[in-house]
Amino acid sequence: MNYICDICKGYTAQPLCVRVSEEKVKTEEDRIEINCCKKCGNEIFYKVKNECRGMDIEKTLNHLGVNYPH
Numbered sequence: 001m002n003y004i005c006d007i008c009k010g011y012t013a014q015p016l017c018v019r020v021s022e023e024k025v026k027t028e029e030d031r032i033e034i035n036c037c038k039k040c041g042n043e044i045f046y047k048v049k050n051e052c053r054g055m056d057i058e059k060t061l062n063h064l065g066v067n068y069p070h
């Protein structure tokens, strides 16, 4: 089964799931899961880890260039 990458909108058979959460997570809703292809997933994972420290979810998504319904 093919999935659509949330980032590049391309098809991928093995999506990665990248979780974005705020440091003070209160509920499950404070967490966002992005399903994406391996290439995008690796980029996002790297950015979140290295560039988005301390950002809230909205800022993080903006930084990643992800327009995610929230």
Ligand SMILES: [Zn+2]
Residues within 6 Å of the ligand: 005, 006, 007, 008, 009, 010, 036, 037, 038, 039, 040, 041
């Ligand atoms: Zn992708």
